[in-house]
Every structure is written in C-alpha cells, then in structure tokens.
Amino acid sequence: MSKLYTTDHEWILVDGDVATIGISDYAQSNLGDLVFVSLPEVGRALKKSEAVAVVESVKAASDVYSPISGEVVETNADVVSDPAQVNADAEGKAWLFKLKIADKSELEGLMDEATYKKEHTV
Amino acid sequence: MLAQEALSLKRTPLHALHLSLGAKMVPFAGYEMPVQFPLGVLKEHLHTRRSAGLFDVSHMGQIALRPRSGKIEDAALALERLVPQDFAGLGAGRQRYAQFTNDAGGILDDLMVANFGDHLFIVVNAACKEADEAHLRKHLSEACEVNVLPDRALMALQGPKAEAALARLCPGVSAMRFMDAGPQNIAGFECFISRSGYTGEDGFEISVPAAQAEQLARMLLDDPDVQPIGLGARDSLRLEAGLCLYGHDIDETTSPIESALEWSIQKNRRTGGARAGGFPGAKTILDQLANGTTRRRVGLRPEGRAPVREGAPLFSDQLATHPIGSVTSGGFGPSLNAPMAMGYVPAALAAADTQIFAEVRGQRVPMRVAATPFVPNAFKR
Numbered sequence: 001m002s003k004l005y006t007t008d009h010e011w012i013l014v015d016g017d018v019a020t021i022g023i024s025d026y027a028q029s030n031l032g033d034l035v036f037v038s039l040p041e042v043g044r045a046l047k048k049s050e051a052v053a054v055v056e057s058v059k060a061a062s063d064v065y066s067p068i069s070g071e072v073v074e075t076n077a078d079v080v081s082d083p084a085q086v087n088a089d090a091e092g093k094a095w096l097f098k099l100k101i102a103d104k105s106e107l108e109g110l111m112d113e114a115t116y117k118k119e120h121t122v
Numbered sequence: 123m124l125a126q127e128a129l130s131l132k133r134t135p136l137h138a139l140h141l142s143l144g145a146k147m148v149p150f151a152g153y154e155m156p157v158q159f160p161l162g163v164l165k166e167h168l169h170t171r172r173s174a175g176l177f178d179v180s181h182m183g184q185i186a187l188r189p190r191s192g193k194i195e196d197a198a199l200a201l202e203r204l205v206p207q208d209f210a211g212l213g214a215g216r217q218r219y220a221q222f223t224n225d226a227g228g229i230l231d232d233l234m235v236a237n238f239g240d241h242l243f244i245v246v247n248a249a250c251k252e253a254d255e256a257h258l259r260k261h262l263s264e265a266c267e268v269n270v271l272p273d274r275a276l277m278a279l280q281g282p283k284a285e286a287a288l289a290r291l292c293p294g295v296s297a298m299r300f301m302d303a304g305p306q307n308i309a310g311f312e313c314f315i316s317r318s319g320y321t322g323e324d325g326f327e328i329s330v331p332a333a334q335a336e337q338l339a340r341m342l343l344d345d346p347d348v349q350p351i352g353l354g355a356r357d358s359l360r361l362e363a364g365l366c367l368y369g370h371d372i373d374e375t376t377s378p379i380e381s382a383l384e385w386s387i388q389k390n391r392r393t394g395g396a397r398a399g400g401f402p403g404a405k406t407i408l409d410q411l412a413n414g415t416t417r418r419r420v421g422l423r424p425e426g427r428a429p430v431r432e433g434a435p436l437f438s439d440q441l442a443t444h445p446i447g448s449v450t451s452g453g454f455g456p457s458l459n460a461p462m463a464m465g466y467v468p469a470a471l472a473a474a475d476t477q478i479f480a481e482v483r484g485q486r487v488p489m490r491v492a493a494t495p496f497v498p499n500a501f502k503r
C-alpha cells in the first residue's frame with residue numbers, strides 16, 4: 001500500500017494490520033532543526049486525531065496527531081536519542097511509531113501522496 | 123503570514139538582502155524580519171559561537187539626545203531623571219546598559235546608552251521605540267533635543283571572529299574593548315560602532331546610514347567566516363547568555379531588582395550615593411535593593427532533554443497545586459546541548475541548585491535553579 005497523509009502533516013504507511021507513522025518532509029523543514037522528540041509508550045491505545053507525540057525545534061514545540069486509532073506496537077528509539085534524524089530522513093528511517101490498526105475505515109479521507117505533495121513540497 | 127498583515131509590516135534597509143540570501147521571514151515587532159537563513163537556527167547559533175554571525179537589528183530604535191546647553195553633562199543628568207543608572211559618570215566613548223523605570227519601579231524598556239562626547243546615542247527595543255521617544259520628549263525636552271534616527275540601519279556582528287572580520291574594513295576596532303562606543307568611518311560610511319551585542323560573545327553593533335547598509339552587510343558577508351543569522355538563533359544565543367528579552371523576562375510589572383539587574387545600578391544612584399534616587403520608582407527600587415524582593419528572576423535547568431517554554435507554570439514540588447511563578451523564556455541551548463529557561467520564583471526558592479518543577483503538557487518536569495549565563499560569556503574587557 002502507498003503512503004497516506006493528514007492535513008496535520010503526518011504520514012502513514014500501512015502494511016497488513018500495522019501502520020508506520022511519521023511527520024512529512026514538509027513538516028520537518030518548516031519546524032527546523034529538531035532537538036527533542038517524545039513518543040507514546042508501547043501498548044498505549046491511541047484515538048484518531050489524538051495528540052500523541054511531540055517534536056520540538058530550538059524555537060517551538062509541535063504536537064503530532066495519530067492519523068488513525070490503534071495500539072502502539074513499536075516506537076523508534078533512534079529519533080528520541082538523535083532528533084536530528086527526523087530532519088535528515090523524515091519520511092524514511094526517522095519514522096516515529098507503529099500502530100496495530102483498530103479500524104481500517106479510518107484510512108478513508110486521508111490524502112494520497114500526489115495530493116499532499118502538490119501543496120506541500122520543500 | 124496573512125497577506126494583510128504582511129502589507130502593514132515595515133521593512134528594514136536589509137530586507138532585499140535577506141530575501142536574496144533565502145531567509146524565512148516572519149512578523150516581529152511590526153517588522154518583517156528573518157527568523158532563519160538556509161543554514162537553520164541550530165547551525166546559525168553554533169556558527170556564531172565558533173566564528174562570526176551578522177544580525178540585522180535595524181528594527182530597534184536609534185535616538186540621539188543632544189544637550190541644548192551644549193554640555194554633555196546636562197544631557198547625562200537629564201537622562202538620569204528617567205533611569206537608575208549613572209550617566210554623569212560615563213566617560214566619552216563608553217556605553218552603558220540602562221532601564222527606563224515607571225513610578226511603581228517597573229521597567230518601561232531596557233536600553234543601551236553611549237556617550238559620543240557632544241551627545242548621547244541611545245538604542246531601544248523595537249516594540250517600545252515610539253513610547254520611548256514620547257517618554258524622552260515629555261520629560262527631557264527642556265534640557266535636550268530628542269532626535270530619532272530612522273534613516274540608519276543597525277547590525278550586530280558577533281562571535282570570536284567578529285573582530286578580524288570588521289578590522290579588515292576598519293582597523294580601529296581592534297583597539298576597542300567591551301562597551302567602548304563611538305563614531306567610526308567604515309569604507310567611507312559614517313558609522314557608529316560599539317563593542318557590544320546580545321549574544322554573550324565578543325562583537326560589535328554597527329549603526330550605518332540606511333542607504334549604505336546593504337553594501338556594508340555584503341562586504342562583511344564576503345568574509346567566509348561571517349554568516350547571516352536570523353532572530354531564531356539570536357533568541358537562543360541571548361538566552362544561553364542569560365540576557366533578558368523585554369516583554370518576556372522584564373516588563374512594566376518587574377523591577378530591576380526583581381529581575382536581578384541590580385548589577386546595572388551604580389553606587390552613585392543608590393542610597394547614600396552622590397545622586398541617590400531621583401528616577402521614577404526610586405523609593406521602591408532602593409527599598410528593594412536594601413531589603414530584597416519577594417520574587418526573583420532566576421536561570422532554570424530542566425532535567426532531561428525536553429525544553430520548558432515560556433508560560434509554563436512553576437511549582438515548589440511535584441504535587442503542589444498553586445504555581446509559584448512561571449517561565450518567561452525557555453528553549454533549547456544548542457551550545458549548552460540541553461534545555462534552559464528563565465523565570466520568576468519566590469526569593470526563598472531563588473538559590474542555585476534549588477529544585478522546583480515546571481508543568482509541561484500535564485507532566486511535572488523537575489528543574490534546578492542555575493546561575494546565568496548558562497554558557498560563559500566571551501567579552502573582550
């Protein structure tokens with residue numbers, strides 16, 4: 001399946017029952033150099049659009065919202081220890097967390113890559 | 123930014139240069155200002171500490187205060203009626219930090235004042251400059267001419283390589299020491315240079331006629347050691363240096379003593395001094411100097427990596443329900459490689475190493491009161 005995007009600049013990549021979530025390259029570019037990342041704990045049940053993670057640059061803090069509901073099954077410890085990785089590879093290695101999808105119908109209404117990138121290129 | 127807002131924003135003489143250098147522009151104090159350049163806030167900050175950074179601070183107000191009598195002492199004594207600092211004792215070619223106070227002892231603005239021999243040269247904050255001008259005219263017009271200098275730009279060149287970069291164009295600056303100030307010619311431009319700044323680094327502030335500002339900036343940027351730096355890094359640099367930002371760390375409700383600026387009040391203006399008092403709020407401020415204050419501005423070091431931002435409430439312990447104060451500036455220090463903040467706490471909790479807590483996203487974050495500057499300053503005294 002291909003990547004989907006939210007209007008809040010998260011991306012989500014679905015693989016079977018599990019979704020990987022991160023922030024878009026456009027978002028990292030606008031935030032600037034990240035110095036702090038906080039992620040939800042494994043096992044936590046997230047609701048769609050809930051503020052679940054925080055990314056902070058030198059200047060400002062920004063919430064990350066869960067694009068869909070589900071249970072956190074894995075988080076990316078590398079981006080917590082080295083937040084700059086998000087600036088380097090936001091849509092690749094620097095994913096933030098993985099969810100066990102609760103309701104696949106929530107994926108409807110998210111933007112496809114072409115639609116998102118048309119408005120949001122770095 | 124909204125189109126309408128952008129239309130009403132003022133531009134500095136370096137606006138076109140910022141755009142050509144790829145700056146990201148934001149509204150600040152009524153001006154469209156560069157918040158960062160392509161290097162980014164973090165690298166701009168580190169570059170300034172390691173090499174040299176060029177800042178546009180043309181939004182700040184520049185004012186000449188000329189004594190009607192022709193005697194500089196008369197301008198200095200007149201100004202002393204508005205600030206708790208000693209200006210009659212400030213020699214020609216020297217600069218001093220001051221605050222305009224109000225009758226309650228609060229701070230109307232903080233400012234730099236230089237003695238240029240025949241007049242005083244004043245630099246004030248952008249957001250306060252109209253009010254400051256009116257304040258000066260209202261109280262000092264009998265003794266002084268108040269000349270606002272809107273046709274001058276102001277830039278700061280900061281960092282360990284600032285002296286070498288500026289000395290290439292103006293060899294005289296190498297002889298200046300911290301807080302020396304005066305008119306100097308750079309490449310035929312009539313500049314006012316002070317050896318000062320707001321980053322904690324050695325460096326210079328350069329006032330230049332607006333028409334020549336871009337040319338001078340380009341000459342400085344021709345030096346590979348010099349990079350343009352935006353407001354984002356200016357803020358993290360000044361916070362690491364423990365310096366107050368007006369409207370955040372100090373304002374009309376904070377006295378110079380509460381805000382831990384008593385070092386800026388010379389003995390002559392204190393109780394028992396030759397010209398004790400005689401400025402707005404003197405009774406309150408001198409009483410606080412003698413007897414202390416109930417609250418105090420302190421440096422704060424949060425534990426862990428999470429920045430604690432402006433507005434975060436402060437608590438005496440993990441479970442306390444009533445805040446004891448709040449954070450007035452907070453962020454991440456790239457050179458400190460850790461979060462840092464400033465805020466007001468009760469005097470009893472103001473000692474270094476006292477543990478308090480801030481509330482961030484519903485969680486109590488432990489922090490310790492810490493001495494400032496967070497990063498040692500590098501002034502050339």
